[in-house]
Amino acid sequence: xxxxxxxxxxxxxxxxxxxxxxxxxxxxxxxxxxxxxxxxxxxxxxxxxxxxxxxxxxxxxxxxxxxxxxxxxxxxxxxxxxxxxxxxxxxxxxxxxxxxxxxxxxxxxxxxxxxxxxxxxxxxxxxxxxxxxxxxxxxxxxxxxxxxxxxxxxxxxxxxxxxxxxxxxxxxxxxxxxxxxxxxxxxxxxxxxxxxxxxxxxxxxxxxxxxxxxxxxxxxxxxxxxxxxxxxxxxxxxxxxxxxxxxxxxxxxxxxxxxxxxxxxxxxxxxxxxxxxxxxxxxxxxxxxxxxxxxx
Amino acid sequence: xxxxxxxxxxxxxxxxxxxxxxxxxxxxxxxxxxxxxxxxxxxxxxxxxxxxxxxxxxxxxxxxxxxxxxxxxxxxxxxxxxxxxxxxxxxxxxxxxxxxxxxxxxxxxxxxxxxxxxxxxxxxxxxxxxxxxxxxxxxxxxxxxxxxxxxxxxxxxxxxxxxxxxxxxxxxxxxxxxxxxxxxxxxxxxxxxxxxxxxxxxxxxxxxxxxxxxxxxxxxxxxxxxxxxxxxxxxxxxxxxxxxxxxxxxxxxxxxxxxxxxxxxxxxxxxxxxxxxxxxxxxxxxxxxxxxxxxxxxxxxxxxxxxxxxxxxxxxx
Numbered sequence: 001x002x003x004x005x006x007x008x009x010x011x012x013x014x015x016x017x018x019x020x021x022x023x024x025x026x027x028x029x030x031x032x033x034x035x036x037x038x039x040x041x042x043x044x045x046x047x048x049x050x051x052x053x054x055x056x057x058x059x060x061x062x063x064x065x066x067x068x069x070x071x072x073x074x075x076x077x078x079x080x081x082x083x084x085x086x087x088x089x090x091x092x093x094x095x096x097x098x099x100x101x102x103x104x105x106x107x108x109x110x111x112x113x114x115x116x117x118x119x120x121x122x123x124x125x126x127x128x129x130x131x132x133x134x135x136x137x138x139x140x141x142x143x144x145x146x147x148x149x150x151x152x153x154x155x156x157x158x159x160x161x162x163x164x165x166x167x168x169x170x171x172x173x174x175x176x177x178x179x180x181x182x183x184x185x186x187x188x189x190x191x192x193x194x195x196x197x198x199x200x201x202x203x204x205x206x207x208x209x210x211x212x213x214x215x216x217x218x219x220x221x222x223x224x225x226x227x228x229x230x231x232x233x234x235x236x237x238x239x240x241x242x243x244x245x246x247x248x249x250x251x252x253x254x255x256x257x258x259x260x261x262x263x264x265x266x267x268x269x270x271x272x273x274x275x276x277x278x279x280x281x282x283x284x285x286x287x288x289x290x291x292x293x294x295x296x
Numbered sequence: 297x298x299x300x301x302x303x304x305x306x307x308x309x310x311x312x313x314x315x316x317x318x319x320x321x322x323x324x325x326x327x328x329x330x331x332x333x334x335x336x337x338x339x340x341x342x343x344x345x346x347x348x349x350x351x352x353x354x355x356x357x358x359x360x361x362x363x364x365x366x367x368x369x370x371x372x373x374x375x376x377x378x379x380x381x382x383x384x385x386x387x388x389x390x391x392x393x394x395x396x397x398x399x400x401x402x403x404x405x406x407x408x409x410x411x412x413x414x415x416x417x418x419x420x421x422x423x424x425x426x427x428x429x430x431x432x433x434x435x436x437x438x439x440x441x442x443x444x445x446x447x448x449x450x451x452x453x454x455x456x457x458x459x460x461x462x463x464x465x466x467x468x469x470x471x472x473x474x475x476x477x478x479x480x481x482x483x484x485x486x487x488x489x490x491x492x493x494x495x496x497x498x499x500x501x502x503x504x505x506x507x508x509x510x511x512x513x514x515x516x517x518x519x520x521x522x523x524x525x526x527x528x529x530x531x532x533x534x535x536x537x538x539x540x541x542x543x544x545x546x547x548x549x550x551x552x553x554x555x556x557x558x559x560x561x562x563x564x565x566x567x568x569x570x571x572x573x574x575x576x577x578x579x580x581x582x583x584x585x586x587x588x589x590x591x592x593x594x595x596x597x598x599x600x601x602x603x604x605x606x607x608x609x610x611x612x613x
Binding site: 129130132133134136137138139140141142144145146148149150221225228229232233234235245248251252255256259262263265266269270273274277278281 | 310311312313314315317318322323325326434435437438439440442443444446447449450454545546548549550552553556557567568571572579583586587588590591594
């Protein structure tokens with residue numbers, strides 16, 4: 001996630017920095033730097049997967065099945081003799097692609113739904129009851145069932161996770177819209193004759209998005225974790241696509257003789273998610289000093 | 297308090313309505329012919345017809361939905377599992393104790409570890425003990441719980457041989473065996489969830505420790521640990537309760553997956569098995585029930601919240 005925050009504080013007195021000042025503040029935050037490095041490594045691996053993978057992630061090698069890590073296969077091989085390291089590098093692509101789709105979709109949908117509920121008070125009750133109902137399901141269970149019903153594919157996994165996580169972004173946007181809509185400059189815009197659409201799009205939304213940006217970083221992390229679960233259960237992208245969760249599932253039956261199959265992809269997931277969580281914490285500290293007291 | 301309780305109860309009704317609608321509608325998303333998907337390629341036309349009637353697929357969807365609601369509300373009937381040849385309600389109730397006890401045990405461990413870690417961190421903020429504890433919590437939050445389960449199996453069952461790799465022993469039969477079977481699944485769920493509790497405890501603790509009454513307590517010469525445990529501890533309870541409510545939902549979801557890893561015969565395994573074998577009535581029922589449990593937990597948390605902190609009853613509309 002690039003820290004390009006759309007005009008977080010254009011008008012009121014909140015102290016969130018912008019532009020170069022924001023970048024400087026973010027880069028002097030230890031968590032942000034560590035997070036950027038960790039997540040950056042994963043993104044780099046995903047982007048250059050075709051060049052840096054030592055082997056073809058799909059090529060079988062029956063002479064070296066369940067092979068222990070050695071000079072040729074740094075992280076060992078699976079039951080078809082496929083290179084684990086290459087599979088992990090390619091697996092990060094799937095995780096990041098799904099994560100990105102989910103973040104974009106939950107971000108846009110959450111902003112639309114949250115703004116509608118927060119601004120048009122009559123719609124608030126019904127819209128938020130639906131969101132509450134969706135949030136009543138444990139997110140991962142809803143996602144598993146949806147992905148299973150839609151059929152295993154990358155897009156369906158992203159759709160399932162979007163349905164599971166959109167209520168969170170909608171809630172957060174609604175809460176900040178409720179605050180911003182009462183501010184004086186909104187009243188001024190209204191007095192000048194601005195319509196609902198203009199007020200929402202020009203005055204309220206841009207000033208309500210800071211918490212959403214922070215939340216989206218966490219949702220990226222959640223989506224990477226959840227995608228791994230979907231693949232592990234077998235309702236994610238279908239084989240032979242290497243995804244981190246399905247590599248772990250492949251190794252499950254060989255935990256005795258080949259523990260490396262399941263071990264390393266989990267570490268790759270943890271690095272990705274830890275990086276994103278650190279970034280999220282850092283963004284929150286810098287963008288919204290008030291929230292700092294609340295959670296951290 | 298009575299009015300507040302009633303108000304909360306009423307507000308759960310629309311949520312449950314949405315929950316049941318979603319649980320029902322998920323099946324409508326299945327592309328293609330559900331009956332032939334379920335019966336498999338070898339089924340005869342006769343078998344297919346029978347299955348369609350059993351699932352009510354020969355009726356329009358609205359009628360099917362009304363039938364489903366009627367059976368559910370009047371008889372608590374969620375239909376028949378096609379594969380288990382058992383009513384869905386019975387199949388779920390049979391497996392519920394495993395899932396609930398796993399969730400409960402994990403929740404207790406997570407609260408215990410999380411609150412303790414948060415307190416340790418808050419007492420000496422920004423020292424190595426604080427940073428160490430909070431870094432551990434953050435790493436825990438970032439680990440996939442099902443993967444941690446496999447790592448635990450490898451360490452504690454394969455390498456050390458201390459615990460069984462999986463399987464379940466009912467508490468009533470052998471309490472110690474139950475604990476041995478539950479230690480790893482509950483442990484890895486708790487480790488990945490304690491981070492959130494540690495963070496909220498630390499934050500609210502830091503807030504409370506700055507308050508005047510804490511300074512007064514210290515000034516009158518009470519030992520440090522009494523102030524932390526008694527004066528500050530009581531005030532940390534409310535935010536911790538709130539987070540514990542959310543955590544329960546995450547743990548319920550996590551339990552679904554963890555049961556798979558440790559071969560525990562709970563609702564999660566039932567649902568995943570149903571998904572793999574396309575036993576749709578079980579998926580519907582499982583979803584509905586899990587979400588309802590979560591709604592009930594949140595209701596209890598809200599009520600506890602009001603009982604612990606009387607201000608809540610008046611503040612909230």
